[in-house]
Amino acid sequence: MRMKPVVLPMMCLIAMLLAAMNRPVQAQDTAAGEASFQICKTCHGQQGEGQLALNAPALAGQFDWYLERQLQNFKAGIRGADAKDIYGSQMRPMSLTLADDAAVKNVVAYIKTLPAAxxxxxxxxxxxxxxxxxxxxxxxxxxxxxxxxxxxxxxxxxxxxxxxxxxxxxxxxxxxxxxxxxxxxxxxxxxxxxxxxxxxxxxxxxxxxxxxx
CATH class of the missing domain: 1.10.760.10 (Cytochrome c-like domain)
Incomplete structure (x- = not known):
C-alpha cells in the first residue's frame, strides 16, 4: 500500500526555520586558541601586532572570517604554494599545526580578543x-x-x-x-x-x- 506524502503546514515550516535561525552558535574555545597561538606569537608578536624583523603581518584587529579563510588557504596549499612566495611558504607548516576547523576557529577567536595597534x-x-x-x-x-x-x-x-x-x-x-x-x-x-x-x-x-x- 502506497503511503501518502506528509505535507507540513506552512506555519510549521516557518516555525522550524525560525528555530534553526535562532539556534545558539557554539562558542569558540578561546583558551584552546590561546594555547595554539603560542606558536603564532613567535613571529606575529605577543599581541598579534606583527614584526618587521620576521616579516610577519599584524593579525590583531583583522576580521575573523578573513583570518579563517587565509589559514584554510595556507593549510590547503592555495596560498603560499608559489616558489617565489618565500614568506607565504613559511606559513603553511605553521597552519598545519591547527588540526581541524575547530582549532582554526579557536585560534582566530583568541586573536579577536587582542587589541589592534x-x-x-x-x-x-x-x-x-x-x-x-x-x-x-x-x-x-x-x-x-x-x-x-x-x-x-x-x-x-x-x-x-x-x-x-x-x-x-x-x-x-x-x-x-x-x-x-x-x-x-x-x-x-x-x-x-x-x-x-x-x-x-x-x-x-x-x-x-x-x-x-
Whole structure:
C-alpha cells in the first residue's frame, strides 16, 4: 500500500526555520586558541601586532572570517604554494599545526580578543597622490579601508605598510591570487595592475595609513 506524502503546514515550516535561525552558535574555545597561538606569537608578536624583523603581518584587529579563510588557504596549499612566495611558504607548516576547523576557529577567536595597534609608518609615499588612487580600492575595501564582509575584503587601515607593499607586488607578479581556488585573491590581481609602479604603491599605502585608527 502506497503511503501518502506528509505535507507540513506552512506555519510549521516557518516555525522550524525560525528555530534553526535562532539556534545558539557554539562558542569558540578561546583558551584552546590561546594555547595554539603560542606558536603564532613567535613571529606575529605577543599581541598579534606583527614584526618587521620576521616579516610577519599584524593579525590583531583583522576580521575573523578573513583570518579563517587565509589559514584554510595556507593549510590547503592555495596560498603560499608559489616558489617565489618565500614568506607565504613559511606559513603553511605553521597552519598545519591547527588540526581541524575547530582549532582554526579557536585560534582566530583568541586573536579577536587582542587589541589592534596602529601600525608604524616605515615607507615614504605621498598620501595626497594616494588618495586619488585609492578611489578604486575603496569600492571593495571601504572609504576608510575598514574592509567589507559582503565583498570579502579585509581591513587594511591597521596593517603594516611594508606588508601591504609586498602583497600588492605579489598580486602584480602572479605570486598570489593565481591559484584556481583562490577566488578572492584572483579579484585582486587586476586591481594591483592599476598601480603602475612602486611609487604609486607607496602613495596609495601612505593614504591607507592616514586612515588608520
Amino acid at each position: 596602529k601600525a608604524k609608518i616605515t615607507l615614504g609615499g605621498d598620501a595626497n597622490k594616494g588618495k586619488a588612487l585609492y578611489t578604486v580600492c575603496a569600492t571593495c575595501h571601504g572609504q576608510h579601508a575598514e574592509g567589507m564582509l559582503p565583498l570579502n575584503s579585509p581591513r587594511l587601515n591597521n596593517q603594516h605598510d611594508w606588508y601591504l607593499l609586498r602583497q600588492i607586488k605579489n598580486f602584480k607578479e602572479g605570486i598570489r591570487g593565481k591559484h584556481p581556488k583562490d577566488i578572492y585573491g584572483a579579484q585582486m590581481v587586476p586591481m594591483a595592475m592599476i598601480l603602475a609602479d612602486e611609487e604609486a604603491m607607496k602613495n596609495v599605502i601612505a593614504y591607507i595609513n592616514s586612515l588608520g585608527k
